[in-house]
Amino acid sequence: MDKFNELVSTQMQTMEKLLYLQSELERCQEIEKQLDALKQSAELEELRLEIDRKKQDLQEIHRMFEKQTEDVIHTYQQLAVTLL
Template structure:
């Protein structure tokens, strides 16, 4: 009779060990999942910021080109004015 009791307790202890292991693994995986979700959100923000930077660089190039055109116009106008005098 004592043998059967020891077997039941041993079996129950193994089940308890497995239960505790699985609970800790689930918690570990959930933490990793939350970290990955956070990284995914950061990645989305990074893509958005990168896109914004790219758009601003394009706009900057256009403004620089326009500024150069205006500079050239000012120089031509100055030369034309100087020739008339």
């Protein structure tokens, strides 16, 4: 049961990172729209690079979260079998 609780806790931390990064990405995209409207190309290019990095980070965390979900399910299934 301890391993299961630890996996769930780790997964919750990953979810927090995922949500934070998603909100940061949305914030950057809003700024991108504003800069584009102002035609500030230098700042816009830098921001677009940051958006690309955040998208890559988001994909990485998403993959990690999926793996953690699989681990949680597997551990729960093992725990259920041992309790029967």
